[in-house]
Amino acid sequence: MSEHINISNSNGILTLVMNRPDKKNALTNDMYGALADALEGSDHDPSVRVIVIRGEGEIFTAGNDVGEFAAGGAGPRHVTRFIRALATIAKPLVAAVQGKAVGVGTTMLLHCDHVVLAENAELIAPFVNLALVPEAASSLLLPSRIGHVRAFAMFALGEPIGAEDAVTWGLANKVVATDDLVATATEFAERLARQPLGALIATKKLMRATNTITAHMDVESEQFAARLTSPEAQEAFLAFAQRRQPDFRQFA
Ligand code: COA
Numbered sequence: 001m002s003e004h005i006n007i008s009n010s011n012g013i014l015t016l017v018m019n020r021p022d023k024k025n026a027l028t029n030d031m032y033g034a035l036a037d038a039l040e041g042s043d044h045d046p047s048v049r050v051i052v053i054r055g056e057g058e059i060f061t062a063g064n065d066v067g068e069f070a071a072g073g074a075g076p077r078h079v080t081r082f083i084r085a086l087a088t089i090a091k092p093l094v095a096a097v098q099g100k101a102v103g104v105g106t107t108m109l110l111h112c113d114h115v116v117l118a119e120n121a122e123l124i125a126p127f128v129n130l131a132l133v134p135e136a137a138s139s140l141l142l143p144s145r146i147g148h149v150r151a152f153a154m155f156a157l158g159e160p161i162g163a164e165d166a167v168t169w170g171l172a173n174k175v176v177a178t179d180d181l182v183a184t185a186t187e188f189a190e191r192l193a194r195q196p197l198g199a200l201i202a203t204k205k206l207m208r209a210t211n212t213i214t215a216h217m218d219v220e221s222e223q224f225a226a227r228l229t230s231p232e233a234q235e236a237f238l239a240f241a242q243r244r245q246p247d248f249r250q251f252a
Helices: 029-042 065-071 077-087 104-111 138-146 147-158 163-166 178-193 197-207 210-228 231-242
Strands: 005-010 012-019 050-055 091-099 100-102 114-118 122-125 174-176
Touching: 005 029, 012 029, 029 050, 029 077, 050 178, 065 174, 065 231, 077 104, 077 210, 091 104, 091 178, 100 104, 104 122, 104 138, 114 163, 114 178, 138 147, 138 210, 163 174, 174 178, 210 231
Parallel strands: 012 050, 050 091, 091 114, 100 122, 114 174
Antiparallel strands: 005 012
16 A cells, blocks of 8 residues: 555556655655555456556656665565566556656556557656666667667666657557546557457467566666665765766766
8 A cells, every 4th residue: 555556446447546746756665565566466356457557747757766766775675576567467558658757657668558648758767877777677678669779878878758759669659638648548448448358368468578578677676786785876866865966987
């Protein structure tokens, strides 16, 4: 449970809403836990035929809570469960994205089966800016979708992709007016909910190399964990908290 994740289930559609708009929907461990529980539970819940994920407020999500990155922290890291659930859930996943989708906000889209973008949507994967490495198998999936050089610019420099490019490059289905975003995603989810679920699940399974993806996630997670405690990353997190540019030249 998390007060910042709203969950509703009606007409076969499970809707997950990131709802922490004052912090740009930055994702905390509790929020990942609630999302992971909902995704994992969806496979065993016959009332769920399709899942929709979206964010409340101006932007989809600012990605992982940087304060929690900085704090490290013991205990379960629900993010690992969340990204694994994204890669393994059987039922179709639809995303509706307005404004920025930062970090895991972008990498989670690589696991969605249908992505609708508002015209102001921007996909950003600034892992190296934070002295980290990509996660959620994005270092495998993003280059395979959009090519190495585009993916490298996104990862290495945090270069944003606008909504039109995201569609042209195969990361999303369509761009709609911001006011039409939720209705458009819901309409598509309703169409999916009317389809034969067994055939949908079998088709999704055929389309995804789940074992390769989860194995790649494990390799990334190891490097991500090592980077999190590096002096470079500590400087990046401090700079974010102090609202200044990081100085990475002090590190060899
Ligand atoms: N983690 C924690 N808090 C975050 C956050 C994050 N990822 N992103 C935004 N916030 C907080 C800000 O600290 C600020 O909190 P405050 O009001 O208590 O000072 C609040 O959300 C509003 O953010 P702000 O930066 O003022 O909004 P903005 O519209 O100017 O910029 C972003 C929005 C998303 C561009 C900017 O917040 C940002 O770059 N965030 C970090 C993104 C990031 O690096 N995520 C990790 C990716 S791996």
